[in-house]
Amino acid sequence: xxxxxxxxxxxxxxxxxxxxxxxxxxxxxxxxxxxxxxxxxxxxxxxxxxxxxxxxxxxxxxxxxxxxxxxxxxxxxxxxxxxxxxxxxxxxxxxxxxxxxxxxxxxxxxx
Amino acid sequence: xxxxxxxxxxxxxxxxxxxxxxxxxxxxxxxxxxxxxxxxxxxxxxxxxxxxxxxxxxxxxxxxxxxxxxxxxxxxxxxxxxxxxxxxxxxxxxxxxxxxxxxxxxxxxxxxxx
Numbered sequence: 001x002x003x004x005x006x007x008x009x010x011x012x013x014x015x016x017x018x019x020x021x022x023x024x025x026x027x028x029x030x031x032x033x034x035x036x037x038x039x040x041x042x043x044x045x046x047x048x049x050x051x052x053x054x055x056x057x058x059x060x061x062x063x064x065x066x067x068x069x070x071x072x073x074x075x076x077x078x079x080x081x082x083x084x085x086x087x088x089x090x091x092x093x094x095x096x097x098x099x100x101x102x103x104x105x106x107x108x109x110x111x
Numbered sequence: 112x113x114x115x116x117x118x119x120x121x122x123x124x125x126x127x128x129x130x131x132x133x134x135x136x137x138x139x140x141x142x143x144x145x146x147x148x149x150x151x152x153x154x155x156x157x158x159x160x161x162x163x164x165x166x167x168x169x170x171x172x173x174x175x176x177x178x179x180x181x182x183x184x185x186x187x188x189x190x191x192x193x194x195x196x197x198x199x200x201x202x203x204x205x206x207x208x209x210x211x212x213x214x215x216x217x218x219x220x221x222x223x224x225x
Contacts, residue, residue, distance in 0.1 A: 006153075031210050042201060043154065045213040088153050090214075097210040098144070098167045101153035 002027050004091045006102035014110050019076040021105035023089035031092040032065055032072045033099055038085040079109050113138050115204050115217035123223045124192050132187040132220045134202030140215070142166070142208045143185040145177060146201040148219070154201055160185055161208040189222075197224045 003026040013019050023032065031050050035043035047056055049065035049072060056063045062075045072089055086106045090099035116135045124130050136143050142161045146154035156169035160179035174190040183204070189196060199221050203214035 004153075033213055035214075042216040042218050043203075043214070045215065048211070048213060050210075092210055096167050097208065098156055098159055099214060100156065101146075103151075103153045 002093055002100050004100050004102040006105055008105055010106045012108045013079050016078050019079050019107055021074050021087050023072045023102055025070045025091045029069050029091040030094045033090045034074055035088045036085050081109050081111055084109050115215050117202050117217035117220050121221045126192055126224055128192050129190045132200050134185045136183045136204035137215050140204035140206050141183050142205045143179055144203045145187045148199040148201055166208055192224045194224050
């Protein structure tokens with residue numbers, strides 16, 4: 001079945017440094033979604049990418065979808081303590097369109 | 112707009128018992144998905160219901176079963192509980208079952224099996 005891998009599992013940064021998490025799928029995706037889960041909270045939808053090579057920005061967050069639609073990345077510029085949490089990518093394939101989540105990358109920001 | 116609500120928030124059960132978890136979907140949403148999230152892991156898909164019919168099922172044994180009601184609320188039932196069933200159970204509703212309907216999660220039910 002479809003597998004979605006995310007790296008790194010953890011990332012410690014100093015406040016103000018940049019952060020990137022990478023997501024790779026074993027199969028070609030139709031869409032990819034990104035979610036953020038704060039400690040003790042539930043996943044919250046951030047964005048969805050659909051087109052090959054698509055790039056979307058949300059303030060300091062930049063999301064990319066690979067040309068082959070098998071990988072994606074999330075980059076945060078100048079991290080803040082409010083960015084702390086676990087970031088999940090979730091891949092969707094045609095047919096079922098049921099998101100398959102990666103293991104997530106936990107971001108720890110040191111003030 | 113009322114968000115996704117789940118009950119109970121916490122639950123402690125003994126191995127072999129049965130449990131029912133409940134979820135009220137967000138207003139206007141007709142699709143409910145259930146996920147299991149073990150500590151330090153990503154959410155694992157259990158099953159999805161669309162307009163009271165099962166629309167997909169993940170790699171979980173038959174002792175995991177569910178229902179969706181006419182008001183689109185849902186239940187997750189787990190029989191013959193095992194220690195490995197200890198996890199956060201997340202319910203998520205979406206406006207539709209298609210690719211353009213992101214998941215809106217509830218706060219989850221933390222199940223501990225002893």
